[in-house]
Amino acid sequence: MTRARPIGPRATRAGALGAFVERAGDVGALLRGEGEHAPDAERVPWSSLCALAFTSALLHGAVVGSFGMRPMQSAFSAVKLPLLLALSTLLCLPNFYAVNAVLGLRDDFRAALRAVLAAQATVAVALLSEAPLVLLAYASTTSYPFAIVANGACFALASACGQVVLGRHYRRLVEKDPRHALARRAWLVLYVFVAIQLAWMLRPFVGDPGLATRFFRAEPFSNAYVVVLRTVAALFSGRG
Numbered sequence: 380m381t382r383a384r385p386i387g388p389r390a391t392r393a394g395a396l397g398a399f400v401e402r403a404g405d406v407g408a409l410l411r412g413e414g415e416h417a418p419d420a421e422r423v424p425w426s427s428l429c430a431l432a433f434t435s436a437l438l439h440g441a442v443v444g445s446f447g448m449r450p451m452q453s454a455f456s457a458v459k460l461p462l463l464l465a466l467s468t469l470l471c472l473p474n475f476y477a478v479n480a481v482l483g484l485r486d487d488f489r490a491a492l493r494a495v496l497a498a499q500a501t502v503a504v505a506l507l508s509e510a511p512l513v514l515l516a517y518a519s520t521t522s523y524p525f526a527i528v529a530n531g532a533c534f535a536l537a538s539a540c541g542q543v544v545l546g547r548h549y550r551r552l553v554e555k556d557p558r559h560a561l562a563r564r565a566w567l568v569l570y571v572f573v574a575i576q577l578a579w580m581l582r583p584f585v586g587d588p589g590l591a592t593r594f595f596r597a598e599p600f601s602n603a604y605v606v607v608l609r610t611v612a613a614l615f616s617g618r619g
Contacts, residue, residue, distance in 0.1 A: 439460060456585075498542065513533060
């Protein structure tokens with residue numbers, strides 16, 4: 380009789396790790412822009428890009444949620460980090476297509492979409508590469524604010540890596556038609572705006588050990604930008 384495999388957060392992470400190991404050869408090609416991941420490659424590796432982004436984000440999400448050694452928070456964050464990257468991309472794609480079409484760049488949209496997905500996969504892979512640093516930060520402190528700052532720094536660095544890959548893919552497009560530079564800037568502005576709001580709605584990712592473990596915060600959904608403006612206003616008015 381065949382023994383059934385366990386299903387749960389641990390099994391999910393093990394499966395994701397196995398999938399990532401199988402794709403390990405693609406990681407180097409993605410980061411270097413070689414082989415099928417080269418900007419001028421004829422075939423677009425859609426499945427490889429999506430698989431790398433998903434498995435890397437899932438594994439790193441589990442690490443992010445491990446602060447305070449709470450398995451449920453780790454499982455929640457493993458789900459939410461891929462969700463954040465995927466939703467941020469999908470919500471911005473219709474507008475990205477419209478911008479490209481208005482600028483007369485619709486014929487190059489396949490290459491532009493490839494550039495965006497390669498950048499997203501790079502962000503996820505770069506985040507996973509920083510997982511040991513996150514674990515070291517967690518082992519060095521019990522401060523929740525410090526854990527937040529450490530993860531923020533890792534996300535900033537991973538985002539910078541994504542921009543390098545995006546620029547590599549867009550170099551040929553801009554040389555072909557300078558209007559692609561405007562389309563790229565439009566994508567970046569919209570994506571950052573949407574991703575920040577989604578991250579705010581999906582919080583917590585790290586999770587405060589002093590609070591109950593929840594998938595979402597107990598308070599209703601709110602606008603990240605309104606909260607920031609109110610905080611700044613309270614600070615300058617002396618109420619902060």
